[in-house]
Amino acid sequence: MNGNADMKNVELLAPAGTYEAFRAAINAGADAVYLGGSAFGARAYAGNFDKEQLLEALDFAHIRDRKVYLTVNTLLKENEMGEPLYDYLLPFYEAGLDAVIVQDWGVFDLIQKAFPGLDIHASTQMAVTGCASAGLLKRMGATRVVPARELTLDDIKKIDQNVDIEIESFVHGALCYSYSGQCLMSSMLGDRSGNRGRCAQPCRMKYDNEYVLSLKDMCTLELIPQLVQAGVDSFKIEGRMKSSEYVAGVVSVYRRYLDKYLEYGKNAVKPHERDLISLSDLYNRGGFSKGYYPGKKGRDMVSLTKPNHQGTCAMEVISSKPGSAVCKALVLLNKGDVFDLEKEFDYTLAGAVKPGGTVTLSLPKKICDAKGQKALQSPQ
Structure with a gap:
């Protein structure tokens, strides 16, 4: 946020793995939606969008003054660079795509040269962990960074105070056990690369008779004031593999509390039990944690008995x-x-x-x- 006193600019960013989830996100109050197309996205097993659906989504969003960000956040092979990537992005660029989310430096360079004016967001898979990496990306032309999910509120605040770049941070949903973008377990154990969008989620498997690597989902309703004050410009909800009901439910709750904070200040953000229960009903892995934001790490972040929704x-x-x-x-x-x-x-x-x-x-x-x-x- 970089000292900007106008907190009305805080964005609520929703996931969409299908067109139904996209419509649900917009109707529930999301300011922007991130989604994957038919290629190059880090959620290969989501429904994703074909060319016609994505163009329709762009029209649907822009008519309502909302934004669409396209995930191009896998590591590309040599034969995918150049013309294949250019041909893939061109119709969306011409239709007014608002930004691309990128992990690969080669992709970053091609987009800068071939699609002038298109905003580039540095994916969390780039593992931005401080001012040095955020500053480099700013100098290279990125308009936004999505820091690694392992950062504390103080870490994010330091980036905000020292680098003039937008900050997008995850506020709700699943957490990887590994540093963002640095996990190779799926490749090693199952020959499915997370950096190619095909993670087999080995962290959700049982080891030594317990799910020792399965982190609880994150919920940060209570941290909305601290996140805004730390400089977060975009509140990002995880869940491109989730249902449209999940997307609509989570977006609507965060929309309500973010609006309360922006209108009335931090004293208005006191999550009601019914809203926490509603989020828990939608999906939880043995309860929620506040992620790494408070700076405290430990056993209570891990769901040892079950790796999926627990009621x-x-x-x-x-x-x-x-x-x-x-x-x-x-x-x-x-x-x-x-x-x-x-x-x-x-x-x-x-x-x-x-x-x-x-x-x-x-x-x-x-x-x-x-x-x-x-x-x-x-x-x-």
């Missing part, structure tokens, strides 16, 4: 005896909701229960005391 904590056991447990509802429960206790026993709710109400569950007699245990609402 929402909905009930707590307040008393139990062999064969049964009484649970208190922590949120509104509906008939047909499914829960699991101890990740071993599943239950389907027979009727609706208001927060604070109780439910009696049958348990195997071998479980003598379950008091204090949490029942998770299973993802449907």
